[in-house]
Amino acid sequence: MGRKLLLEHINEPGIQTFDVYRQKGGYRAVEKALKSMSPDDVVEEVKKSGLRGRGGAGFPTGMKWSFLAKPEGVPRYLVCNGDESEPGTFKDRYLMTHIPHALIEGMIVSSYALGANTSYIYVRGEMMPQIRILERAIAETKAAGLLGKNILGTGYDLEIYVQPGGGAYICGEETALLESLEGKRGNPRIKPPFPAVAGLYGCPTVVNNVESIASVVPIINDGGEEYAKIGIERSTGTKLISAGGNVKNPGVYEIELGVPVEEFIYSDEYCGGIANGKRLKALVAGGSSVPILPANLISKTINGDARLMTYESLADGGFQTGTMMGSGGFIVFDEDQCIVRNTWNFTRFYHHESCGQCSPCREGTGWMEKVLYKIEHGQGSIADIDLLWDIQRKIEGNTICPLGDAAAWPVAAAIRHFRDEFEWHVLHPEESQSRNYGLAHYADPIKPVAQ
Amino acid sequence: MAEEVVKFKVTIDGIPVEVEPGTTILNAARQIGGDIVPPAMCYYSKLEGTGGKCRTCLVKVSKGSEKDPRPMPKLVASCRTTVMDGMEVQNITSPDVVEARKGVVEMLLINHPLDCPVCDQAGECKLQDLGYEHGDEGTRYEFERRTFERIDIGDKIQLHMNRCILCYRCVFVANQLTDEREHGVLNRGDHSEISTFIHKALNHDFVGNVIDVCPVGALTDKTFRFKNRVWFTKPVDAHRDCPTCAGKVTLWYKGDEVLRVTGRKDEYGEVEEFICNTCRFETKHTSDWTLEEPTPVDHESVIGANHYLNFNPPSVIHEDKKLQLANEEQLARTERLK
Numbered sequence: 001m002g003r004k005l006l007l008e009h010i011n012e013p014g015i016q017t018f019d020v021y022r023q024k025g026g027y028r029a030v031e032k033a034l035k036s037m038s039p040d041d042v043v044e045e046v047k048k049s050g051l052r053g054r055g056g057a058g059f060p061t062g063m064k065w066s067f068l069a070k071p072e073g074v075p076r077y078l079v080c081n082g083d084e085s086e087p088g089t090f091k092d093r094y095l096m097t098h099i100p101h102a103l104i105e106g107m108i109v110s111s112y113a114l115g116a117n118t119s120y121i122y123v124r125g126e127m128m129p130q131i132r133i134l135e136r137a138i139a140e141t142k143a144a145g146l147l148g149k150n151i152l153g154t155g156y157d158l159e160i161y162v163q164p165g166g167g168a169y170i171c172g173e174e175t176a177l178l179e180s181l182e183g184k185r186g187n188p189r190i191k192p193p194f195p196a197v198a199g200l201y202g203c204p205t206v207v208n209n210v211e212s213i214a215s216v217v218p219i220i221n222d223g224g225e226e227y228a229k230i231g232i233e234r235s236t237g238t239k240l241i242s243a244g245g246n247v248k249n250p251g252v253y254e255i256e257l258g259v260p261v262e263e264f265i266y267s268d269e270y271c272g273g274i275a276n277g278k279r280l281k282a283l284v285a286g287g288s289s290v291p292i293l294p295a296n297l298i299s300k301t302i303n304g305d306a307r308l309m310t311y312e313s314l315a316d317g318g319f320q321t322g323t324m325m326g327s328g329g330f331i332v333f334d335e336d337q338c339i340v341r342n343t344w345n346f347t348r349f350y351h352h353e354s355c356g357q358c359s360p361c362r363e364g365t366g367w368m369e370k371v372l373y374k375i376e377h378g379q380g381s382i383a384d385i386d387l388l389w390d391i392q393r394k395i396e397g398n399t400i401c402p403l404g405d406a407a408a409w410p411v412a413a414a415i416r417h418f419r420d421e422f423e424w425h426v427l428h429p430e431e432s433q434s435r436n437y438g439l440a441h442y443a444d445p446i447k448p449v450a451q
Numbered sequence: 452m453a454e455e456v457v458k459f460k461v462t463i464d465g466i467p468v469e470v471e472p473g474t475t476i477l478n479a480a481r482q483i484g485g486d487i488v489p490p491a492m493c494y495y496s497k498l499e500g501t502g503g504k505c506r507t508c509l510v511k512v513s514k515g516s517e518k519d520p521r522p523m524p525k526l527v528a529s530c531r532t533t534v535m536d537g538m539e540v541q542n543i544t545s546p547d548v549v550e551a552r553k554g555v556v557e558m559l560l561i562n563h564p565l566d567c568p569v570c571d572q573a574g575e576c577k578l579q580d581l582g583y584e585h586g587d588e589g590t591r592y593e594f595e596r597r598t599f600e601r602i603d604i605g606d607k608i609q610l611h612m613n614r615c616i617l618c619y620r621c622v623f624v625a626n627q628l629t630d631e632r633e634h635g636v637l638n639r640g641d642h643s644e645i646s647t648f649i650h651k652a653l654n655h656d657f658v659g660n661v662i663d664v665c666p667v668g669a670l671t672d673k674t675f676r677f678k679n680r681v682w683f684t685k686p687v688d689a690h691r692d693c694p695t696c697a698g699k700v701t702l703w704y705k706g707d708e709v710l711r712v713t714g715r716k717d718e719y720g721e722v723e724e725f726i727c728n729t730c731r732f733e734t735k736h737t738s739d740w741t742l743e744e745p746t747p748v749d750h751e752s753v754i755g756a757n758h759y760l761n762f763n764p765p766s767v768i769h770e771d772k773k774l775q776l777a778n779e780e781q782l783a784r785t786e787r788l789k
């Protein structure tokens with residue numbers, strides 16, 4: 001059994017209430033930080049822990065905090081990104097629903113570290129129940145004197161507000177989130193300036209994912225070094241993975257980073273294998289934006305090493321044969337799934353969610369969707385596959401925010417690894433409408449490539 | 452003693468230039484001028500916050516700066532990237548840039564109706580120029596194009612959303628020149644549309660400027676609608692004593708008639724000064740204006756095609772009776788314009 005830091009008490013009845021959470025040792029980190037540590041000590045601990053952002057990019061949290069500008073007389077803000085809308089990812093929602101005080105506690109400690117007296121939790125608009133839960137948790141914490149004016153008599157003031165989003169995926173991009181929080185249209189900003197210098201209302205701001213902030217609690221309780229002992233290399237600590245697709249036991253799992261991907265899929269402790277005795281065909285390891293992998297690149301990397309659930313190992317092989325940890329949305333595809341259809345489906349999502357500011361993403365996502373629809377419905381040509389490749393290439397890297405890349409990568413990876421499935425749709429237009437391509441050769445072992 | 456001004460040295464396509472710190476790559480290129488200036492469809496120097504959206508101005512930074520010579524990993528929007536000392540930039544000398552730009556042009560055109568033959572902007576449309584200069588021949592797009600209904604924004608301005616490239620310039624005009632913003636963007640992605648809230652007419656002295664900043668034929672002057680092709684009209688700079696704006700405009704003549712009035716545009720299509728609606732829509736007689744001289748027109752522009760070069764007849768004509776006779780008609784026209 002792996003260690004659980006965030007979900008240790010998840011099965012405790014009433015853990016979503018302040019009293020039970022407190023009984024189980026909750027808010028110790030607030031007491032410890034506010035009473036015995038300076039804000040810089042907290043930042044230092046987080047740096048030592050090696051915690052990397054859980055929102056998708058995996059940027060070291062401690063480093064991000066130390067970049068925060070601290071001009072005199074200007075307020076600083078901590079904004080928690082609870083917009084979670086990436087297809088396949090549902091871990092933040094789980095945390096906010098079942099153990100909301102873990103987030104509130106993390107918010108207090110993190111705000112203290114950053115010197116913020118007002119902090120926001122921006123929650124995706126569709127998650128109204130979670131918004132209510134968080135608001136109730138805040139009220140309870142306030143009533144207990146752990147939030148508000150002069151917390152625990154230390155002279156530190158903090159207010160936390162929950163802001164419902166409008167329900168747009170793009171508002172999860174940190175600068176779009178800030179625009180939306182300011183009451184404007186959620187268009188990503190052009191960077192620089194970065195939020196650390198000019199964020200919310202032009203003030204220095206840190207935006208962190210729900211899980212990143214909650215992870216600060218065990219880091220402060222046990223110390224950064226303890227936290228860093230879990231995991232491998234620069235992938236430290238535990239991580240929530242939301243497993244979905246054709247697995248026996250879909251759900252949210254807390255893993256120690258470093259668990260082999262194979263174990264995560266097949267062990268009964270986690271996904272319990274592929275549902276209905278089917279065979280594994282493909283994996284999207286970190287939410288819809290990351291490159292999809294065929295079965296033969298999942299358990300082992302191209303060099304024949306076991307693939308592990310770490311930032312480095314998942315990315316091993318780069319775009320050619322690797323993928324990314326992303327936001328931890330682990331989507332498993334069995335042999336009955338059509339990769340073309342899935343790629344079309346993802347692209348439909350990005351088309352729908354593009355904010356429309358920059359030309360390549362605005363126009364290109366819609367174009368890709370139409371071409372993919374054509375191929376999936378047996379009306380495509382081989383030239384369409386090449387066209388698709390070219391369109392994604394014209395989007396990638398040429399846009400304001402990473403949504404353009406996120407739309408391009410899944411298409412690129414699907415064509416890279418599953419090109420013959422695309423061609424089969426083109427060459428067998430009728431057959432492709434009545435059955436799926438199946439597993440084909442995608443699980444055949446591939447020859448390891450020498451470095 | 453004057454303080455020593457620090458200047459950054461930048462090289463664009465091999466041509467060095469010294470600029471003030473804080474200058475963008477695009478503006479540094481404009482200081483050099485000529486073919487190495489990246490095309491800019493959304494940036495507008497007179498409107499704060501514009502740029503970064505259309506991606507036509509992408510360039511490659513092959514050397515970051517003297518201090519940190521590493522190249523930038525991606526192409527950058529030159530209109531929103533400031534220069535560093537010693538930076539080296541490639542625009543038309545980089546095949547990557549040329550190709551990416553081709554891609555952007557293609558993207559801008561896939562949903563465009565290509566209705567230039569019935570568009571009042573034709574001839575002074577930045578998208579036409581862009582397509583001609585940086586695009587590919589033909590299109591690979593075979594699907595139905597997105598369409599919208601035409602919208603009247605008040606009685607003087609018409610919005611053809613089909614032609615819009617979502618550069619946001621008009622939104623910035625509404626934000627920065629008018630008191631209340633009623634003009635913005637609805638929806639998102641390729642179904643975004645410029646809109647004035649529930650078709651509410653934007654009623655403001657300066658709102659007519661949305662016509663001038665629009666690089667395409669999406670926002671056009673209804674008083675000029677279908678009156679003429681721009682290349683049959685003759686632009687003349689003029690001014691008047693206007694209580695609201697600087698009153699410096701370009702009058703567009705067809706014969707004796709002023710068909711429309713616009714702000715004066717520079718070589719990048721940007722107006723020098725925004726003008727008010729009275730100057731634009733209400734004062735359309737030569738007698739309202741003091742004429743200055745024919746507007747200088749880029750020699751490659753179709754507007755220059757049937758053009759006289761100088762307002763004042765060249766002095767040789769003044770001095771030569773025979774030439775004066777031969778140019779009677781032109782001189783008469785010139786007189787009229789005075």
Ligand SMILES: Cc1cc2nc3c(=O)[nH]c(=O)nc-3n(C[C@H](O)[C@H](O)[C@H](O)COP(=O)(O)O)c2cc1C
Nearest residue numbers: 053054055081083084085172173174208209212402
């Ligand atoms: C299109 C897009 C959507 C995003 N959505 C989310 C999201 O829903 N939740 C999130 O935490 N981060 C999201 N991110 C990442 C954020 O921009 C940002 O990197 C993150 O919140 C930083 O937090 P972290 O450092 O704790 O990971 C998104 C990024 C992009 C480009």
Ligand code: SF4
Nearest residue numbers: 355357358361399401
């Ligand atoms: S990449 Fe897409 S989502 Fe991001 S700013 Fe550009 S249009 Fe908007």
Ligand code: SF4
Nearest residue numbers: 615616618619621665
């Ligand atoms: S209407 Fe014209 S100015 Fe406004 S966004 Fe569209 S193209 Fe730009």
Ligand code: FES
Nearest residue numbers: 503505506508530
């Ligand atoms: S002019 Fe630079 S992105 Fe449009």
